[in-house]
Amino acid sequence: MAISAYELPAPERQAKLIPGREYAFDFAWPAAKLAVEVNGGEWSRGAHNRSWGQRRDNEKARLVQELGWRLWTFTGSEVRDGTAIDALRREFSDDGA
Numbered sequence: 001m002a003i004s005a006y007e008l009p010a011p012e013r014q015a016k017l018i019p020g021r022e023y024a025f026d027f028a029w030p031a032a033k034l035a036v037e038v039n040g041g042e043w044s045r046g047a048h049n050r051s052w053g054q055r056r057d058n059e060k061a062r063l064v065q066e067l068g069w070r071l072w073t074f075t076g077s078e079v080r081d082g083t084a085i086d087a088l089r090r091e092f093s094d095d096g097a
Contacts, residue, residue: 023060033069040076
């Protein structure tokens, strides 16, 4: 289901947040300085599960955090089971709970 169906603020998609780098983040909310990555392929030998992919993901995370952003990562399963959307709903709720 789309993020907009949950009455959440619209994110930037494929946001390039690190000057001079081509890294793109799946979703970003600049006003909250929150970036979200969904790492698919958790049960396969996808890029996120290989040493070079993990190294790239670690550098990407470190660089964006150095710029003051929070980075949340979720697996595809966490998106499907509602864990990701529940976390975002808590983040953007009026009472912060």
